Amino acid sequence: MSVQEKLETLKDLDGFKGVAVFTPRGELLAGIQSPDSDVNLKDAGVLANNVLLNAQKAALEMGAGRGQLIQIDAQKTQLIVRCLNEGSHPLECEPGHTHIHMVLALDHATSVGMAERSINQVIAKLADDFRPPA
Amino acid sequence: MTTYADLSLFEDVDGLIGAAVFEGSGTAPVMQYNSANARIDLAKVGSLANNVMINARDTARKTGSGHCGMIHVHATEAHILVESLGRDTNANLVVLLDKQCNLGLARSALKRYIS
Numbered sequence: 211m212s213v214q215e216k217l218e219t220l221k222d223l224d225g226f227k228g229v230a231v232f233t234p235r236g237e238l239l240a241g242i243q244s245p246d247s248d249v250n251l252k253d254a255g256v257l258a259n260n261v262l263l264n265a266q267k268a269a270l271e272m273g274a275g276r277g278q279l280i281q282i283d284a285q286k287t288q289l290i291v292r293c294l295n296e297g298s299h300p301l302e303c304e305p306g307h308t309h310i311h312m313v314l315a316l317d318h319a320t321s322v323g324m325a326e327r328s329i330n331q332v333i334a335k336l337a338d339d340f341r342p343p344a
Numbered sequence: 345m346t347t348y349a350d351l352s353l354f355e356d357v358d359g360l361i362g363a364a365v366f367e368g369s370g371t372a373p374v375m376q377y378n379s380a381n382a383r384i385d386l387a388k389v390g391s392l393a394n395n396v397m398i399n400a401r402d403t404a405r406k407t408g409s410g411h412c413g414m415i416h417v418h419a420t421e422a423h424i425l426v427e428s429l430g431r432d433t434n435a436n437l438v439v440l441l442d443k444q445c446n447l448g449l450a451r452s453a454l455k456r457y458i459s
Contacts, residue, residue: 248408249407249408249409250407253406253407254403254407254409257402257403257406257407258403258407260399260403261396261399261400261403261415264395264396264399265396265415265417265424268392268393268395268396268417268424269417269419269422269424271392272384272388272389272392272393272422272424273384273389273421274389274417274419274420274421274422274424274440275419275420275421275422276419276420277417277418277419278418278419278420279417279418280396280400280415280416280417280418281414281415281416281418282400282403282404282409282412282414282415283412283413283414283415283416284404284409284410284411284412284413285404285409285410285411285412285413286408286409286410287404287407287409287410289403289404289407289409318410
């Protein structure tokens with residue numbers, strides 16, 4: 211199954227607007243967008259990715275552990291940003307270990323629980339696709 | 345000066361570590377409630393969470409997503425909820441919970457607090 215096909219499984223979520231995969235530094239790796247989406251996925255992804263980085267640094271500093279997911283509940287859109295980091299360092303990329311961030315945009319009135327379950331399943335399936343050489 | 349409702353309604357939420365209200369980019373909470381078992385610097389932790397909310401609000405505005413009402417950070421050892429106390433007040437309520445918390449009850453208490 212290709213990366214695109216794995217991402218497309220999220221299109222079935224109610225209120226789906228788009229999904230994208232980024233490096234932890236905010237470079238777009240892959241993405242799909244609903245044709246009627248009002249969100250510029252690349253721009254939104256870069257900004258939302260930045261919020262996750264900020265949250266991860268804050269979580270570490272406050273002793274809450276590794277920040278794995280952030281949900282941003284705004285008036286028109288829900289943004290869910292999920293980190294998959296197989297490495298030992300919470301913020302860095304390490305050879306042989308996948309470290310990607312996935313941004314999912316949904317309508318405001320959406321089942322967040324279902325979306326979180328789905329994003330967890332899909333990001334786990336993407337680990338092999340984005341694992342750098344050791 | 346804005347007055348805020350008592351935070352003690354959070355005391356019944358299982359897994360509560362603490363709750364605090366921050367105004368603007370404030371580094372110190374205008375009011376706070378610590379659980380009896382909490383051993384954290386709520387002012388420091390809350391101000392970090394408040395800063396994440398400011399960042400998220402800015403992102404929501406720039407992406408045309410509207411006003412950011414709430415953020416939820418899932419960390420390996422805690423849940424961090426930050427709820428906007430109104431578009432005009434620029435104040436935020438920060439709620440910290442451990443991983444075994446009752447998240448549904450916490451969200452419900454949060455909604456009751458802002459209403």
